[in-house]
Amino acid sequence: MSPTKHKVIALISGGKDSLFSLLHCLANGHEIVALANLYPAPSPSATTSDDGEGPDIDSYMYQTVGHSLIPLYEEALNLPLYRQPILGSALCTARDYAPSPSVPSTAAEGRGSAAPATADEDETESLVPLLQQVLLAHPDATALSTGAILSTYQRTRIESVALRLGLVPLAFLWQYPYLPPYAQTSLLSDMAALGMDARIIKVASGGLDEGFLGLNVADPRTVARLVGRMRRFGGGGGGAVLGEGGEFETLAVRGPGVLWRGKIELGGTEAMVGEGGSVVLRIKGARVVENEDGEEDGGLSSLRIPALLDDEFKMLWQRLRELDTENTTAARIQQSTPTQPGPPISLSETWITTQTPTALHISNMTSPTADLTAATQMYSIMAHLAFVLASHNLPPSSIISSTLLLRSMSSFTSINPIYGHLFTASNPPSRVTVACGDALPYGVEVVLSVVVDLRGEGGEGGGGLHVQSRSYWAPANIGPYSQAKSLRMAPLTAGEYQDGQGEGPREVFVAGQIPLVPASMEIIGPNDLKRAGLEVGGDKMGEFRAQTVLALQHLWRVGRAVNVQWWTGGVAFLAKCTEGEATARARVAGRAWRDLHRVLGEAGRGNSEDEEELDVWDLKNGVTHQPNANESADGDGRPPLPDSSIVQISSQEQSPTPPCIVVQVDELPRGAAIEWTSVGLADCSRIDFEEVSLSPGLPSYKTQVAGTDSCMVWSEIATPDRIWLVDHLLDHPDNSPSGQRGRQTTVYTSESLNLRWLKTTSAQIIPCRRLWDVDGSEIAASVLSRVW
Template identity: 35%
Template structure:
């Protein structure tokens, strides 16, 4: 099945607004909704019995048998649209047109589940009749055993987590509807909820869909700005209106009533308010602001558990009838602590007649965000102009900050190591298995878990081998958030000749528990491409390690800068996971791909709070001609310049830090509370104020900001994943960096040797430690272009040695260290058959051509990294 083929979807519904609005987006994207699925509170006999006994071996005081009998009674049930009277099972009436509330306990069930909304569960069966879709239901069993932000599948020896209740429910759906191949959820900002649904979906072979993920931060479409049903006096700019999603729901025709409040700002007088209305939005915003601001990011949407909703009506493309609940059939249940909810005693479906049910999907007012943010739309426009590329200025060491003195620093035991593996002769399966075994052995030798790996670069001879490699490589990683990854194919240039794969791992051997955070979104959305498989969008870890022999202040430790490894970004349309198909013109399509992939890099970076990049490379597949390769390099350089021209206004929280939903609704993270950082806007990307001696006047349009950028270059390789036209690879991102703690240096290697340009970024921490990355771009005027012919391995090694020696003599106090990455232009260096000389010289990436930002051909690009600390005497 092609990536953009229509999917057959089962939609998880809780009764809340988000799940139903997500269904409307499934329909708007051309997918078919086959069934609804819901988890509800168990009957009192099960709810009052220890659920721990359900997964323990043996019989503990007879409780195992009792619970097993109850579970058998609670098998998933199917409610057809024609079942309008009652849905029966052994425990009596769930609900038809009237709820059976003979049991006082059952009358007031609200599990306060970390995962599922349960208020209003009595009304859920009526959605089958209201929508005309079959509804599958099952009881929630277990509790939140795994309270981590990212979910780890239980291994059978753990107590059952409530998340696993989804598995038998979806098994029932798949048995009745084997054509179902996707699962839809309404996750907006909560990593806790999204990762759990993704875990279950992928285990069952279902494609997870979360069209609302990060939706509040995505750009308004031009149509949405002109079709709002609300008065212009209440509208705010799209990038500041945190209630825009509620307005979108109202414009689409959803009616969502508040059925629970759990916030000091929202009292029980808000119960039954329609949140998808101008009046409801205004009331909620005013109430939250009376109690300490607006409650943080997502509070107006109820993402922090401030309120829960029940959808009673929607557009006719989904709702063939509306749910009617009389005032006399709603009873307020007060839980204390500011929490109150509505218990529904009776409800009915009022079917729509006539024109109400003739609406088509394409007639619905469901806002789909623009593919490009305004910033990257401007970048795309720039790529259509005749002026492409930009010049790297040569900056003296004192123009941007002062040179750190090597005399006051010492080379530290780096927190980072690079492990390089090359396949030995054999088929691709054997070579990959060999490398995986070697990785396991080396991890065992150093007593390290796989989570110590933060980044991977995989170089293949044939991109067609990628599925095989992915399967075997993926077996390494069983924990949530596997390392970020970059994959390219170098064709017959890969060395040695018998190797079909090489892998570079970046490993953090001194990283402590809790230091590592990841971003692994596996659902389709409008935000950025899903990473379905053994790689994350990004991994964050400490850039500089604390010397355990020194007594450093904890406040200093918490302010240390972070390194962010980001996966290679190709230009997939996030909602369909397919490459852009329009415009049809090849060059226009390439411009769009360059811009879209760079936007993905920016969105992932912004989500991880990246403030500055160290350097970046744009990989392009094999070009039909040298002029075309040069043109690609100019497109990449121009897009890079445009992305840095205006700081981003992104204001989302870090993915793996406890999000607002978790802080307010998940007891494990309530200790984070509502501190000053909740909902606080984060720095833009780029954050110019991290630069040493930053002066806003100097960084005006046309000034230094247009030139003093992270170094970027282009590499022509053989092929990219999915036959993409470009892949952006940022070598490193920096987060949690203080004002003025980044310095840039750009110069030639020496007065006598003008062939090597050195571009360095230096990051200092409050502890006095220093991180340095230098990109050495080498251009030999006597190389192949002059007719002398290609050079061999020994010449390449001499060049690398000269670069190391130059850096040692001049600018940043390097000693001889092996390069992290060496990009080689195969037109200048022939490395085939000379692999012995390359052992221990870091990862070699052979390219068909290399280009700087002015589309000048390069012979070599070397990436060097080192970390420095203050001397023991404190000098």
């Protein structure tokens, strides 16, 4: 299936990033149809200079310096330009953005006639009439391009408007410094390789002075000076060398002929001191001139596309190729069989509610009547869930994570809007969705389980990540689920973190990750493998290995973006396939998890005590990636995962690898062969990991977070004749670690589900066809307990 090609509206500011991102749009087969720009509204009291520039309004959202030169891009790029003034101010200053209820909420409403923005709205809403104006002239436009690199503040606002207007947000530069080769300077080097010229026209950092004004930011000599100054004045992390903290702003004046039909020639210039010590380059007499001989032929051959796989995942791919899986056979332990018809299941019989010190776990939610369609059952479940939340005085945004079990993935399109109707906040819950087929009880089409933050925080500003733009980073989540949301863990000392004072370790719930190529949002296929240099030839398992590695990389990239330091345990869901294929695939998935931790452990890096801090601008504008001690302008700034500096292993012989299980269900989203998920730990000072024995025949792994009132225990039950150990573990609290006071449990099991399970087991149930441990040995059940 060929990726969809879009007709793109380019939101430009004149800066290097918004113009450079257009080249990546072209490289991915999209067509630029129009340019769009917002500029400061004229003020009667403001003084306009000779160049017509007027004052820089210093918007958090939009670059406005140099706005008088924006009309030149219409001629330079030979594309129609549409402009609107910026009205309003930054009324919503939160990192993540949600529009007020009065603005259009659907594409149908948003694509109507252009309506003017008003001065009493947030400045973000000025984008709406601007894009409506473009859509009236270009009704076939389907996407919006932006140059967002690290600012969640800017990205979420553009995504909000784009999606309301039915436009696909494209942000090909998102997280660019943390993609191969993992250096801030790589973006500037890539610009230089294409002959792009972007002049520095404003400096606002103590490390930069007016001597930088007028320099081409992509010139290697300028880059070297920037790196030197940033290191001298507080380090080069957090995107400083790219100006992501507002250190400087640029004006693109030239680029490759595939986009640039002419170039902007600057006339007279003058440095002017502004507020807060900033210095702005005023430009007079700028004009567009024809490209010189040869410049009009500039193409995309020199444009570097970031590698699909990170270095460690390329290494993992090579290791998995050495694994012999073609002729593997194994005895079957148990195959799920259809359950017999029975009486309708009552809500009171299936719903399980467990309360921990910080969270409410509502598990196994089913409709009160079985003889209904999936959509009707979903509506019933969501209505009752809303009632339960209201009874606890909790908003829907307090839901952190959800697990959605379907009988058939064909019902997904009908139930997804019903599910999503409850979530209107900027960061909906993370979600895992699988189809279990007839492993679900008779008549049950949908089962939902959720984790709710009892403090009502919902992870807002504390690790929530909802990226809806297409990029090279990880799959966009355009829908009612986030890549990750987090929950603060309870401290040992009661009340230590009450009323928002202080912070503590977090559990991070990551959504299920399937092997979508981020730029195209299609399942990785032979052409993607060829472009990535991952030749599979006649290897029947080759494509599955590629899906395994790419989906696992998505888990890691999301985890790193929200500062996960350790996974409590990995879960790999496999789609239905033949018995032999399933056994072979389980070996590949388990080996991938184990080998990746070995590769990363061998190259582990610890953080120093002298970690760099984000400045005020970064915090206010939501720079996503937290810099670590090893980050520099030209070095790998990705946080270590796992972070060996804080993880303590009880035994020298024990492998520092969290537990992992492989679970076979019927279907996965988008026809994927594998889906990875996990719960991570972040903001921890120390994590203790050990193998424990809670009961004979019950190998278990315990993760304890220092300073908190809880720990996680994974247990594996080998054979069906020992399935009683699940109930034994649940019903006998003496088997929990000494001194613990309660438990919330999730059970993955291949035992056929029936009313006995749902009526008598105080646990969230994940029914499956087969299960394996990390070594590829088949097991009957796996139990994850959160004890406190």
